[in-house]
Amino acid sequence: MAEVIKEQNLTRVVVASCSPRTHEGLFQENCEKAGLNRYLFEMANIRDQDSWVHMHEPEKATDKAKDLIRMAVAKAQYLKPLKPGQLSVNHQALVIGGGLAGMTAALSLADQGFASFVIEKEDRLGGNYNHLYKTLEGLDAQVHLKTLLEKIYKNPLITVVTSAQIKKIDGFIGNYKTTVQTKDGEKVFEHGVVLVAIGAYENKPQEYLYGQNSKIKTQRELETLIYGKDPRLTPVKNVVMIQCVGSRDKERPYCSRYCCSEAIKNALELKAADPSRDITIIYRDIRTFAFKEDYYRKAREANVKFISYEENRKPEVVASGDKVEVKVFDPILNESVILPADAVVLSVGVVPNPENAAIGNMLKVPTNQDGFFLEAHVKLRPVDFATDGVFMCGMAHSPKFSDESITQANAAVSRACMVLCLDFIEAEGKTAFVNKERCSACGLCEINCPYSAIQVNVAEGCAEVNAVLCKGCGVCTASCRMNAVDLNGFNNEEVLAQIYNLN
Template identity: 90%
Template sequence: MDIRAHGKDFDRFVNRAKDEYGIRYIRSMPSSIKELQQTNNLLIKYVNQDGSFTEEEFDMVVLSVGLMPPKEAKKLSASLGIELEGHGFCKTDLENPVQTSRPGVFVCGAFGGPKDIPETVMEASAAAACAEGLLASKRGTMITPVENPAEKDLRGQGVRTGVFVCHCGINIGGVVDVPAVRDYAATLPTVVYSADNLFTCSQDTAVKMAEVIKEKDLTRVVVASCSPRTHEGLFQENCEKAGLNRYLFEMANIRDQDSWVHMHEPEAATAKAKDLLRMAVAKAQYLKPLKPGQLSVNHQALIIGGGLAGITAALSLADQGFASTIVEKEDRLGGNYNHLYKTLEGLDTRAHLTGLLEKIYKNPLITVVTSARIEKIEGFIGNYKTTVKAKDGEKVFEHGIVLVATGAYENKPKEYLYGQNDKVKSQRELETMIYEKDSKLAAVKNIVMIQCVGSRDKERPYCSRYCCSEAIKNALELKAADPSRDITILYRDIRTFAFKEDYYKQAREANIKFISYEENRKPEVMAAGDKVEVKVLDPILNETVTLPADAVVLSVGVVPNPENAAIGNMLKVPTNQDGFFLEAHVKLRPVDFQTDGVFMCGMSHSPKFSDETITQANAAVSRACLVLSLDFIEAEGKTAYVNKERCSACGLCEINCPYSAIRVNPAEGCAEVNAVLCKGCGICTASCRMNAVDLNGFNNEEVLAQIFNLN
């Protein structure tokens, strides 16, 4: 029974569940669940680790049921001409996990095997990148540019507000008295038009809205409907199509924050809708037409790190026609991949790497700088300037995006006599011996492997993800070469997820022994003459066993690149508490940072397998190409601005700005906003003691108008 928390940060959740919430984890397979007649509760019978039985009553039982291949898989594979693997999922290429058996057909998500959300999202982006690679020459050929009419000149115009109140079918209309709200709107100052619509977001209402804007010469539009978080953009487009600046639009949220949460109080909900609408109309009168800045985009990429992630990304970018520079700290490319010989699934990684490097050095779009360090990174999305210190002096590269592929390192353990006794090795050292055909290996008959060395402990509470598979890979290889070998793997949880489980089964069948140990009862390794001995408590025998060994092999796990924090500082992107880079959203944006124009892939993100690194590198490229393929980027319109007369150049705003978008210009004696960098958070405005900084779209007049119209 294994707890499989091999995802990024998952062990932290397990620990929190145990320590903070007192959730019990019982390693057992329940033999039966019975419903009790009187209470309808469920009685579970299970075996404890010491062999005793327990019966326990619960109110609810939740089953973790796992995944199966889709029912239609066979039909789909036949019609698409793609092969399925042994379990009935889609067969994928070892060198590229989103490639099916048929060129030009890609796969992503659970059809290619059971997986979690971040891996699914990465695969979706990676599949898109691979498809984009094939279609790159046709990029942009099927796009019809949107042409909006010239913006209405508002100079000398008074505020003329049009209000559209939405029924949203019965979502709002079923609770709120929409006609009453519409009539109330007509009584508000500045309102010259008010109407109600069944669906304000529908196409015909959009046409009607555009007509009304022109006909009634509206200078403000207020929609009372759903949430601006989902629909503001759509309504703003309608305004634009009618020649009204998109920032002269305001919304009142009378569905998500009114009719849906006050379903049984129609009168109070109607009164609230009126209040919210009055506040929105009051704010709208102060809105200003805004013109977001445009910034040009440099179409080149900078890749920090030339391991498997970095080189895969460079080749994928080149497939899409974009040039890149790889900056590698070591004197050769390949990183950790240089130390790998074979994957568990049987890919010859040496040949793979040689092939990749050949392509890298032949590709005119890829520049490689080895033995190099990043000195300085200046700029922002679309326009970066990076100084690199190489052997032959400093070089400056200009680029539009940054891809962080700084990788990770093998942990160097201090325990289990590692480094003191030459019989104690790491899995990586063993792998080298196996594949370099080290003659010393022939005499190695008894092997003990210890898992989770330096992983999942106090210092490094994360799982290094690949070590279980790595141990099983090496154990199977040793056993195949000499079946008389005795191999024991001491583990805490075997985390051979998805198809890797087949190899775990194989290992069990090959008579490789598995003994589990608890974190607080670690095995002991002792020198014993020319051998070593390992003592461990066998929980099944419930006694300590001594295992003589010709070799003790440690699964040492991964440590993040110690330079991540420094590189993160230069890019203004965060690392997590373990020292890996922190993505914009753990599940849904696994290769993006909160900062636009910076992406990550490979083990800089978290410990992972080489095939997962390949996928993530392709995914990062797909995301990066959204920027690289643009000629211009539209900046945020609702940005901060400085009232120069009031500014005392104290610099508080500069200190507080998380985006380095506001700076004191000493020559002018006041702060200046870089509207391209500004994200419109408004922190500068609240920190300003002179009220000199204000925020378009949420300025003091606008917010106070809402506050003054509360009643």
């Protein structure tokens, strides 16, 4: 393509092929190699918009392809060269959250020579990792946590701010300013990227007599007793564990992933301390991912019993005086059984951080229907947000194991470093612009912009577009009642040319 552009001295290029989402950038780069402005390129998507959706009507599909190409050619004659602006990049990062993912991210950034600010709302780092003592595979989590903390506080590139609350985040990729409320008053941090690692919380159950009877505990509470060698566990001989408490139901349809493994881990620990203990795990589905299945087999071999239940036939916990019993329908016996329990342990899963919505509004990033942060693309951009320069990791994204949080934190840092390693970044060329003479400063465009890229300048009496934040979505153009906002690459002249050339 580059050679043809040079030989024929072309001033516009039209390509009729597949989706611009995957190949437009490649063709634009070839245009630039030949000395042609990348925005003098137009693409007719005759695959996704034609051949794929009309595969059983080849003749009509061919006619439609001709129309799409004719429209692209008509638009191309009105294309104008655009020059994206350049912006300097602040080489520091802001990490929101000081749990396992946040600490891993800060250390990974430091290893690559980039400074970071770790903002933690609690009075100490660690998050949920403070309550994990041992992984199913045998890793001593508290020793690992201690090592992480030592590395962080000794590293000159990492600034830790605890007991802090984020009040405001302004700016855009490469140039953010975050206002943080600390014990010493408000502080402003300047940085180039944001890594969201605010974690999640253990669900507090409202069922199975939790909080009403001291024998009803969560898996986290049981783990604290086990590894603290609490003498209250000594007389405990009959243990019943109930899975999927407050999860995989109408309110929270998602699986928290780690609960089954946590139950098996604690069951094995209890059996190791006293093999005579009678332990029963009441489950809907045992989800021990990958090689964690080996530990499920070990639990079976250790005589840990498993009874399945259906969502519409949940177990019942009954307390009478000092006695607690669990009644559950056993599908193998085809009858209900009553299990005496010295301890009933609930696998409660996690719920999203209640601050997700507030942080999401500050950064203009979305959450999914469950309340966790939503990535830009599950396969192509799994740790990116749609907002450039903002990344996610850990349980802020979804429930996961500790090793998965570490992996995702390193992935987010890799993406962030692609920004931090640059001295300058280019803004998008196809952005909106305002005709000041037509603008009435009504503010409708500002209200509708999903990226906060357009604001009304009261002094000037018109709206102004921040080209760095603008993604060229066209919402402001469509919402403007005065026809004062236009979009580079999709202005009226170009769009009307396509319409008029459509048969």
